[in-house]
Amino acid sequence: MSLGKRLAKSPAVIRSLGRIAHGWLARCQRRTSWEVRGEDALRAALAQGPVLLVLRHSRLMLGPFHWPRDAADLSSLHDTSPIARIAGDTHRRCGLTPVAMSARLSNLAMSRMVMDRMRAGASIGITADGPLGPMGEINDPPLDWARITGAPVFFYAYATERQSRAKSWDRLLLPRPGGRGAVVFRPWDDTMPRRTDAQERARLRASMKAALDATTAEADAMLGLPPGP
Numbered sequence: 001m002s003l004g005k006r007l008a009k010s011p012a013v014i015r016s017l018g019r020i021a022h023g024w025l026a027r028c029q030r031r032t033s034w035e036v037r038g039e040d041a042l043r044a045a046l047a048q049g050p051v052l053l054v055l056r057h058s059r060l061m062l063g064p065f066h067w068p069r070d071a072a073d074l075s076s077l078h079d080t081s082p083i084a085r086i087a088g089d090t091h092r093r094c095g096l097t098p099v100a101m102s103a104r105l106s107n108l109a110m111s112r113m114v115m116d117r118m119r120a121g122a123s124i125g126i127t128a129d130g131p132l133g134p135m136g137e138i139n140d141p142p143l144d145w146a147r148i149t150g151a152p153v154f155f156y157a158y159a160t161e162r163q164s165r166a167k168s169w170d171r172l173l174l175p176r177p178g179g180r181g182a183v184v185f186r187p188w189d190d191t192m193p194r195r196t197d198a199q200e201r202a203r204l205r206a207s208m209k210a211a212l213d214a215t216t217a218e219a220d221a222m223l224g225l226p227p228g229p
Contacts, residue, residue, distance in 0.1 A: 014082070014085045014086055014089055015089055017086045017089070018086050018088075018089025018090050018092075018093065019089075019093070021086055021087075021089075021090050022089070022090040022093040022094070025061060025062060025065065025090060025175070026065070027177050028062065028160070028175040028176060028177050029062060029065040030177075031177035031178050032160055032162075032175070032177065032178065032179060032180065032181040033179070033180050033181065034180075034181045034182070034183060035180070035181070035182050035183070035222060036066070036182075036183040036184075036185075037182075037183070037184050037185070037218070037222070038154075038184055038185035038186050038187075039068060039183075039185055041154075041185065041187055042068065042071075042154055042185040042187075043068055043071050045152050045154065045187065046068070046071045046072040046123065047071070049121075049151070050072065050118045050121060050122060050123040050124065050149075050151055051123045051124075051151050051152045051153065051154050052123070052124050052126070052142065052145055052146055052149065052151045052152070052153045052154070053067075053074065053123060053124065053125040053126070053154050053155075053156055054126060054127075054128050054142050054153060054154070054155050054156070054208070054212060055125070055126075055127055055128065055155065055156045055157060055212070056127065056128060056129060056136060056157065056170070056212065056216055056229065057127040057128075057129050057130040057131070057133075057135075057170040057172070058135070058170040058171055058172050058173050058228075058229045059156070059157045059158055059159075059173055059216065059219075060087070060127055060130075060172075061172070061173065061174070061175060062158050062160075062175060062181075063076070063125065063156060063158070064076065064090065064091045064094035064096050065094060066156070066158060066183045067094075067096065067125070069094070069095050069096070072121065072122070072123055073096065073097055073120075073121060073122040073123070074096045074097070074122060074123045074124070074125050075096070075097045075098070075099045075117040075122045075123070075124055075125065076088070076091045076096055076097075076098045076099070076125040076126075077098075077099050077101050077114075077124065077125065077126050078091075078098060078099070078100060078101065078131075079100070079101060079130075079131045080100050080101075081131070084100075084131065085100070088100060097117070097122055099113065099117065101113070110141075111144070111145070111148050114145050114148070114149065115148065115149065118149055118151065123151075124145065124149075124151075125156075126141055126142055126145070128142050128208070128209075128212055129170065130170075132169065133169050133170065135169060135170050135171070135229055136209075136213070136229060137209065138205050138208045138209045138212070142208060143192065143201065143204060143205060143208065146192040147192045147193070147194060147196070150192075150194075152187060152188070153187070153188035153190075153192070153208070154185050154186065154187050154188070155184075155185070155186045155187075155188065155211050155212045155215040156183075156184070156185055156186075156215065157183075157184050157212075157215045157216040157218070157219040158173075158181060158182065158183045158184075158219055159173070159181065159182045159216075159219040159220045159222065159223050159225060159228075160173070160175045160176070160179060160180070160181045160182075160223070161178075161179035161180045161181070161223050161225075162175065162176040162177065162178050162179040163175055163176060164176065170229065171228075171229045173228075180223055181223075182218075182219045182220075182222035182223050183219065184215050184216075184218045184219045184222075185215075186211060186214070186215040186218070188207075188208065188211050189207075189211070190204060190207045190208070190211075192204060213227075216228075
């Protein structure tokens with residue numbers, strides 16, 4: 001194994017990079033003037049129990065800072081790549097409970113892990129199109145876990161006036177300190193039944209995508225920005 005790969009797997013290196021990333025993101029959070037919509041509805045739902053929080057991979061960087069940690073814990077799910085582990089470390093530094101989901105785990109094992117966290121009172125945060133796309137689409141896990149858990153689904157997005165975009169598959173939004181920022185939490189009006197046929201599942205996937213797209217577009221519109229990924 002190369003030195004680079006050994007360093008990428010080193011817990012000490014991951015913690016060091018996580019500390020740097022968290023410090024930068026915390027600075028962006030502090031120096032941005034935020035407008036938040038939908039948090040009251042989210043808090044009302046959390047008073048009844050955990051929720052499933054769904055977002056785009058491109059809008060995940062400041063998510064841990066916007067979750068109402070005084071209302072409930074959030075287990076953010078991530079894969080075991082070095083970048084994802086660094087992201088998990090930043091979430092831990094925000095007081096959340098990140099959970100690494102190995103690709104070697106079966107769907108049943110992952111579902112059991114999700115249920116265990118929800119039984120412990122934690123909500124679950126998941127990127128709809130992560131970890132590798134397609135960009136902006138709804139992959140199977142949000143649909144499956146909405147069905148298995150029966151938990152209410154909320155969508156989340158943030159936007160900032162001062163930003164750049166990574167040259168990545170998701171065009172990750174990279175916030176910069178200063179300016180205005182917008183945060184939107186939106187409940188899903190649909191419900192996921194315990195059993196669905198292929199036609200109904202396709203309808204629910206389209207419904208979830210439309211709601212997530214609308215949430216993301218609303219955050220952009222609050223700042224006068226055109227809809228972005």
